[in-house]
Amino acid sequence: MAYKALYRKFRPQVFEDVVGQNPITTTLKNQIKAKSISHAYLFSGTRGTGKTSTAKIFARAVNCLQPEDFNPCNQCEVCKGILTESIMDVVEIDAASNNGVDHIRELRENVKYPPSKGSYKIYIIDEVHMLSTGAFNALLKTLEEPPNHVIFILATTDPQKLPATILSRCQRYDFKGVTTKAIIERLKEICSKLEVDAEEEALRIIAINAGGALRDALSILEQCISFTDGKLTEEEVIDTLGLVNHQMIFSLVEAIAKKNTSEAIHLIQKIVGEGKDVQQLIKELVYHFRNLMMAKINVELEELLSLSKEVLEKLQQQSKSFSINGIKEAINILSELEGKAKYAAQPKILLEVAAVSLCIEKQEENVDSLIERVLQLEKKIASGKSAFKETSLRETYSTNIVENPVKKIKTVEKAAEEESLGPEKTEKEEIESSKEEALDFSALKDGWQEVKDFIKRDKKAQVEAMLKEGNIEGIKGNRLIISFKDGYGFHRETLDKEKNKEYIASIIKKVTGQNPKLSFVMEYEINEKQKNNDEEIIIEKLKKVLPEGLLEIVDE
Structure with a gap:
């Protein structure tokens, strides 16, 4: 006897043999029991989940002469004829190769003839989504009102490609992936x-x-x-x-966690040197980091539960070496790499570069990473690892003055020189400022919300989130002053970077037509400056009123 592949040798023979599809097989058995068999069925689902096997069991069950608990006996004349394909009561059609209108017309002619030995004539159309549009249209009428002795079973891995007119004429059963x-x-x-x-x-x-x-x-x-x-x-x-031993994967990820670049590169070279496929290695790394993420957030997935106790404990332990953001970044980098490596001449080099990127400590400028860094600092302080130098401000200033008095004198002289040139310099600045178009503060204030909305639509949500914490204070020359409350110093510093300032200014110009330069300040700086200005005004007034030598100003 010719050798049979295992999936053919152990193909399910009764409904109970179909693995992982109990709701579907129970429903079909109940229909046979109640004799409420439909004229058309649609079996959809991924490959290898039992669609065609279930269709063949159903075809034998409805035609069986001696059914056992509404399962086919597989011993009677009809069952044996269907199994050996010696009778024509069950016709299996491959829609991938018989997808034309002519093939469906031939089928329509054949459905007129009654079954030779069984009660029903069954047409199993596999990969039905491969039929052409004309073939679908030709099948519609027959599928809607077939002869009483005909049952259609359509099987597909891509049900969304079927026309709605076909879907509405069938009882649909979705086969899920086997656990x-x-x-x-x-x-x-x-x-x-x-x-x-x-x-x-x-x-x-x-x-x-x-x-x-x-x-x-x-x-x-x-x-x-x-x-x-x-x-x-x-x-x-x-x-x-051609897989990679899970111990090697654990070691490689451990090197990444410890930011040990040389060890990570060495392990990659060792794995690839043993003949392992780079694509497979990347795929397994993505899967491993995904398992780490699930272990870290305590998600009990079916795949994780099927792992050995030892491996689960290792995953739990290793997940502590990464933050959620770190795992997310690793998955993103490796997933992107997986796509690039398919078309790369040297995929190993790309993997090595990715490993180096994962080992480098990145200082991301977002709220999550800032919180994470603050927590790390708190841990260091709590453990007593950080030592701070306690030097008073007075000591610092006095040291600077004593150490370099000549430098101090030169600085004062330079300041005096600049002051003497002050009027001339101010005059030049005023001339240059007058050449620039004057800013309209009301237009800027009215269009401010629109500016933030534009930035958000431009997929710069981080910039928009930081900018909405700021308030427009006013205009000074050709500068727009934006202030931040106490506690938003990080927002101010981030937005004050040249790249971000240029971007925000360009959006303001697009929305309002104004072209301001931006100044980001803290509210307490403005208040302090205002207070100093008020004090200077009062002192000047007192000097004018009081006799000379009577007023003494003491700094506290």
């Missing part, structure tokens, strides 16, 4: 029947790499069994699939 746990249990059963001794961790790796498709899991298992001599180990599965 990792269910796949492992099924693989254990098959290994037991094949008399293969398989390690739990080996089957777990196969199940995870199957991606919810049991057929893929069986194909991988078959490949791994061919590589072994009756005992399936974790190392053999890793070698067969």
